[in-house]
Amino acid sequence: MSDLLSLSMILFSIGAVGVLVRRNALIVFMCVELMLNGTNLAFVAFAREHGNLDGQLAAFLVMVVAAAEVVVGLAIIIAIHRSRGSISVDEVRQVRG
Amino acid sequence: MTAFGVVAPIVVIAALGLLFARKAVHAALSLAVVMIGLAVLYAANGAPFLFAVQIIVYTGAIMMLFLFVVMLVGVESGPEAVTEPLPGQRVAAALVGLGFGAMLVVGVGQVVANGFAVPVAAVEDDNVEGLAALMFGPYVLAFQFTAALLVTAVLGAMVLAHQERLTPQLSQAEHAAQRIRDFGTDGKHPGNAPTPGVYARHNAVDAPALLPDGTPLESSVPGALVRRGQVIRPPVTGPGLGGEPSSDVAPRTDDETDGEDRS
Known part of the structure; x- marks a missing residue:
């Protein structure tokens, strides 16, 4: 139980560091996905701990939300690349198009 | 485990x-x-x-x-910049991440270190049926919200990825007129670009054509190959070396090459 949770926390922390450190917007986005996967693992671990399926359903809903978020986020990255020619997060300092 | x-x-x-x-x-x-x-x-x-x-x-x-x-x-964005806009930000972020991870692992690990109270079989038997009973039972509202979320995401992706044409599309006749206009103002040749050179030992588009003085003509190879640095250098870059593989490339001017392309 605690080792599964520890792995989930480690993955979440690695994802958080990646969001802070990386410059490429695509990789920042992948790190967000890594954080979501870490929380999913914690949900599954807690579902097993308690012997019911509520945690697994929560993980399933997180997956649906992640899929929707990826679709919109990648569309935003493509739009930024189209208008600025770069997807480095340092060069996108204003939201205004 | x-x-x-x-x-x-x-x-x-x-x-x-x-x-x-x-x-x-x-x-x-x-x-x-x-x-x-x-x-x-x-x-x-x-x-x-x-x-x-x-x-x-x-x-x-x-x-x-x-x-x-x-x-x-992503491919053409290249490696990330070495210079940091915020000095020391990476080190600080790594330190914060390490502290954050240690806090989570130690804190959560201490709170729940009891081990599994129930065997795996309790959640594994009838897994799909149990999830369906939950999803269409107590959690049916969340399920319907995900449906609305998916529709919104599809619409958002369509709106964001749609590209509005800002300038009218040029017709073929307008393209031709623009080429002639460029020729009149800048002297840019209106015809095809020169073809790649073909040497005795090399038969591909990454070999540039040779000008009369033996120098390779950059515009005769695709621009993408030039930017990637994948252009073959001709074996001999100077005139007057008869008998070498480059001697079977007849010296000719750029304009003559264009003339042959169009025929």
Whole structure:
């Protein structure tokens, strides 16, 4: 139980560091996905701990939300690349198009 | 917990690869490794339905989407800049991340260190039926909200990825007139670009044509090859070396090359 949770926390922390450190917007986005996967693992671990399926359903809903978020986020990255020619997060300092 | 002992190091190493990969493609592949490893962990911990969904949705759909976008925008973005706009930000971020991770691991690990109260079979038997009973029972409202979310995401992606044409599309006649106008103002040749050179030992488009003085003509090879540095250098770059492989390229001017292209 605690080792599964520890792995989930480690993955979440690695994802958080990646969001802070990386410059490429695509990789920042992948790190967000890594954080979501870490929380999913914690949900599954807690579902097993308690012997019911509520945690697994929560993980399933997180997956649906992640899929929707990826679709919109990648569309935003493509739009930024189209208008600025770069997807480095340092060069996108204003939201205004 | 043997599955955990095998999979967990692989997952952590692949997740670290996400931090240190220089190219976006390598980061995407290491993220795929993380997701497959997590799917194995789900299967080992009484979640066969989530195992299948993780493989299909995350590894199959989301990672494919990431790779498509890498193909569209990420490849040409190149390696990240070495200079930091905020000095010391990486070190500070790494320190904060380490502290954050240590706090989470120690804190959560101490709170729940009891081990599993129930066997795996309690959540593994009738997994899909149980999830369906929950999803269409007490959680049916959340399920319907995800439906609305998916429709909104589809619409948002369509709106964001749609490209409005800002200038009218030029017809073929207008293109031709523009070419002649460029020829009149800048002297840019209105015809085809010169063809790549073909040497005795090389028969591909990455070999540039030679000008009369033996220098390679950059505009005779595709621009993408020039930017990638994949252009073959001709074996001899100077005139007056008879008998070498370059001597069978007849010296001719740029204009003559164009004339032959159009015929």
